[in-house]
Amino acid sequence: MDIYRDINLAVHFISRSTKVSRRLIQVLIRIHNKKIIKLSYEVKRAICKCYTIMIPSITCYSRVSHETDGYYLMRVCGVCGEISKMRMGAKKRFYNGGEEETNKEREKGVKVFKT
Known part of the structure; x- marks a missing residue:
């Protein structure tokens, strides 16, 4: 079974019939x-809990919000209204009260000191 073929079919059918598209995604999730x-990971993030493919300005709308710990992409599903919040840049992550470097910082050679 080709996963990407099924996802492309679901995207193709979304303009014609959302029922068919949602059914294809539902079967795909059951098999998973x-x-x-x-x-x-990218496919999981593109599917809502109501089995709708999150396509910006077609089935969902999105905005960027700035919070104290970084920028987030907020997507709201047009069918069920669920809000998904995804981090948009790797900043420092806090574990057990200290800071640890992220993968991007490790590649660049940025020093992160324990506080």
Whole structure:
């Protein structure tokens, strides 16, 4: 079973019939839950809990919000109204009261001191 073919079919059908598109995604998630296939991280983020593909300005709307710990992409589903919040840049992560370097900082050679 080709995962990306099914996702492309679901995107194709979303303009014609949302029921068909949602059914394709629902079957894809069921197969994923039975450990037959593994969905990539990007595919998981593009699917809402109501089995709708999150396509900006078609099935959802998005905005960028700035909070104290960084920038976030906020997406609101047009079908069920669920808000998904995704981090947009790697900043420092806090573990057990101290700071640890992220992968981007490790590649650049940025020093992060324990506080």
